[in-house]
Amino acid sequence: MSFLDLVRAEMRMVYGDMMRRKAMLAMFIAYPYVLTLFFLLIGYALGSPRVFAARVGVRPEIFFIVGGFITMTILGVGDDILWRPMFDEWMGTLPYIIASPVSRIQHYLAIPLPRLVLVLISGSTTVVPVLAYYYGVPGLLDALTILGLTALAAVFYAAVALVITGLLFGMGGEHWRLINVVRPFLIILVGAYYPRYLLPLSARILSYMVPSSHPVEVAQRLLVGGVEAGYALMLLGVATALFLLYMPAGLRSIVFWEKKKVAEGVKT
Amino acid sequence: MEEAIVVDGLRKTYRTKKRRGLLGGETVVVEALRGVSFSVRRGEVVGLLGPNGAGKTTTIKIIATLLLPDDGDAFVMGHSVVREPWRVRENIGLMLTVEKGFYGKLTGRENLEYFAALYGLPRGVAEKRVAELLSLLELDKLGAADRLFEEYSLGMKARLGLARALLRDPPVLLLDEPTLGLDPPSARRIRELVKSLAHREGKAILYTTHNMFEAEIVCDRILLINKGRIVAEGSPEKLKEMIPYTRTIVVQARIPEKPVPEKLGVLGDASISPLGGGVYEIRVRAKRPREVLGELIHAVVGLGGDILDIRMEEPTLEDVFIYFSRGEGDGER
Numbered sequence: 225m226s227f228l229d230l231v232r233a234e235m236r237m238v239y240g241d242m243m244r245r246k247a248m249l250a251m252f253i254a255y256p257y258v259l260t261l262f263f264l265l266i267g268y269a270l271g272s273p274r275v276f277a278a279r280v281g282v283r284p285e286i287f288f289i290v291g292g293f294i295t296m297t298i299l300g301v302g303d304d305i306l307w308r309p310m311f312d313e314w315m316g317t318l319p320y321i322i323a324s325p326v327s328r329i330q331h332y333l334a335i336p337l338p339r340l341v342l343v344l345i346s347g348s349t350t351v352v353p354v355l356a357y358y359y360g361v362p363g364l365l366d367a368l369t370i371l372g373l374t375a376l377a378a379v380f381y382a383a384v385a386l387v388i389t390g391l392l393f394g395m396g397g398e399h400w401r402l403i404n405v406v407r408p409f410l411i412i413l414v415g416a417y418y419p420r421y422l423l424p425l426s427a428r429i430l431s432y433m434v435p436s437s438h439p440v441e442v443a444q445r446l447l448v449g450g451v452e453a454g455y456a457l458m459l460l461g462v463a464t465a466l467f468l469l470y471m472p473a474g475l476r477s478i479v480f481w482e483k484k485k486v487a488e489g490v491k492t
Numbered sequence: 493m494e495e496a497i498v499v500d501g502l503r504k505t506y507r508t509k510k511r512r513g514l515l516g517g518e519t520v521v522v523e524a525l526r527g528v529s530f531s532v533r534r535g536e537v538v539g540l541l542g543p544n545g546a547g548k549t550t551t552i553k554i555i556a557t558l559l560l561p562d563d564g565d566a567f568v569m570g571h572s573v574v575r576e577p578w579r580v581r582e583n584i585g586l587m588l589t590v591e592k593g594f595y596g597k598l599t600g601r602e603n604l605e606y607f608a609a610l611y612g613l614p615r616g617v618a619e620k621r622v623a624e625l626l627s628l629l630e631l632d633k634l635g636a637a638d639r640l641f642e643e644y645s646l647g648m649k650a651r652l653g654l655a656r657a658l659l660r661d662p663p664v665l666l667l668d669e670p671t672l673g674l675d676p677p678s679a680r681r682i683r684e685l686v687k688s689l690a691h692r693e694g695k696a697i698l699y700t701t702h703n704m705f706e707a708e709i710v711c712d713r714i715l716l717i718n719k720g721r722i723v724a725e726g727s728p729e730k731l732k733e734m735i736p737y738t739r740t741i742v743v744q745a746r747i748p749e750k751p752v753p754e755k756l757g758v759l760g761d762a763s764i765s766p767l768g769g770g771v772y773e774i775r776v777r778a779k780r781p782r783e784v785l786g787e788l789i790h791a792v793v794g795l796g797g798d799i800l801d802i803r804m805e806e807p808t809l810e811d812v813f814i815y816f817s818r819g820e821g822d823g824e825r
Contacts, residue, residue: 226615229609229615229618233606233609236598236602237598237602237606240595240597240602244640316591316592319553319556319586320588320610321610323556323557325581326611486559487559487560488559489550489558490553492588492668
């Protein structure tokens with residue numbers, strides 16, 4: 225069985241679904257702008273953009289556009305994994321997927337890839353035009369680097385999502401609802417909307433355990449005035465090590481879910 | 493003929509929680525399968541018939557590797573569903589509930605291509621096979637091949653479901669009530685295809701249905717399952733011979749007062765229904781119909797009645813189903 229065929233099939237499924245739901249497509253493009261607007265409205269109502277820029281190091285609209293893009297990408301990729309067992313059960317496709325000879329691990333590795341490709345599309349409608357508008361050619365180069373770092377963060381997040389999916393769905397019953405509790409915490413710990421270096425110490429320590437938070441920190445430091453190559457490489461090295469630690473656990477977790485599902489009986 | 497499915501002593505118990513109030517509850521143990529054994533040969537359609545909760549779907553799920561048995565095993569083309577589920581999955585085509593099971597925002601063709609990839613068909617082969625199946629199931633003729641699944645009628649969904657089961661051209665098909673809720677032409681098309689797949693292409697087909705007419709015309713052999721056990725097995729004709737009565741005598745007579753079975757001197761399985769105008773239909777199921785008919789005519793005449801019509805009905809598969817579903821045939825096998 226070709227992994228590429230599997231990826232192609234998943235792409236067709238995700239894009240077919242997305243292109244035929246116009247509201248979803250519109251939301252996909254508008255999401256970072258909508259969130260930016262939301263944060264700016266609150267921000268301007270409660271404080272000054274100058275104070276924000278002085279504290280964070282970048283204008284709020286730029287920070288939130290980039291934060292929105294990073295969050296949407298990571299969430300999109302993670303959600304494709306986190307909600308897939310539920311989605312397939314709801315669509316009635318789960319029994320056919322379980323009864324197919326495809327390796328569950330291969331399948332769950334293929335699932336986040338279509339959304340990852342969409343990073344390029346969504347990036348070109350958010351980060352790229354905004355940074356190019358404000359900073360010119362250097363901004364464009366930064367935007368492309370941020371795109372790459374975001375893709376990396378999303379891949380790293382996929383490993384965490386695999387662990388959570390397998391565990392919560394494998395535990396059966398209503399445990400999947402805990403996804404709604406875990407997800408917001410992860411988003412905070414990733415640090416896309418609230419820079420990690422501004423988090424309280426305890427949250428910062430937890431944040432270091434989330435592999436995606438490291439490329440996100442590199443992207444943010446790049447945004448607020450540059451990052452030393454050595455420090456960036458160190459962060460990416462830590463992220464890769466964590467990813468390599470989480471990935472086998474994630475794959476085992478998916479196998480655990482499948483075994484539990486078959487032991488209980490797949491709903492038809 | 494080669495045995496494609498061998499089921500050996502399957503047992504399965506479900507533990508469910510019976511709720512009492514908001515917090516209370518007790519565990520209820522349901523024995524879904526109590527030592528089910530049978531086999532299906534290649535080129536044969538075997539019907540699995542039984543009332544709701546008899547264990548049909550549990551059996552299909554175990555054979556499809558969607559559920560583990562507590563005890564016993566099942567083999568598909570020689571591979572154990574417990575020890576070699578991957579091998580089993582390579583040899584089965586599955587069709588469960590008709591109305592669900594596909595992605596609504598994809599067309600029929602896209603859905604089939606998606607599952608073809610999942611079943612390991614290379615892209616080029618998959619495209620060709622999907623086109624063949626869309627034509628075989630007449631989905632292209634119906635203009636449904638490139639229509640979204642969410643716009644499909646139930647008949648189209650059933651055809652697409654069968655197409656998916658055939659994607660890899662597997663030697664074994666597991667079809668769980670494939671014609672449920674279909675209009676007569678769609679149901680007929682599915683039945684014709686199922687028979688042809690078994691008899692011409694040599695596939696082994698396990699087929700569950702509640703429709704007795706369908707079971708009689710589609711299945712070469714029928715397994716009657718009740719309360720988790722196979723209570724009878726054989727061809728439709730053989731099953732009819734298993735029940736203690738061989739004929740139903742139907743007498744229509746005009747009788748001055750409403751008769752009761754005791755007055756007619758007929759003991760056993762009799763029913764009397766008024767047809768209006770003092771005419772009654774008396775139905776008696778009997779193993780020795782000639783003797784019973786003589787007694788019945790004598791009794792009707794004795795009550796001052798006029799016999800208007802007499803006919804004999806062969807037992808139907810429905811009679812067999814009801815007989816065994818009531819548990820009357822327990823211990824027959």
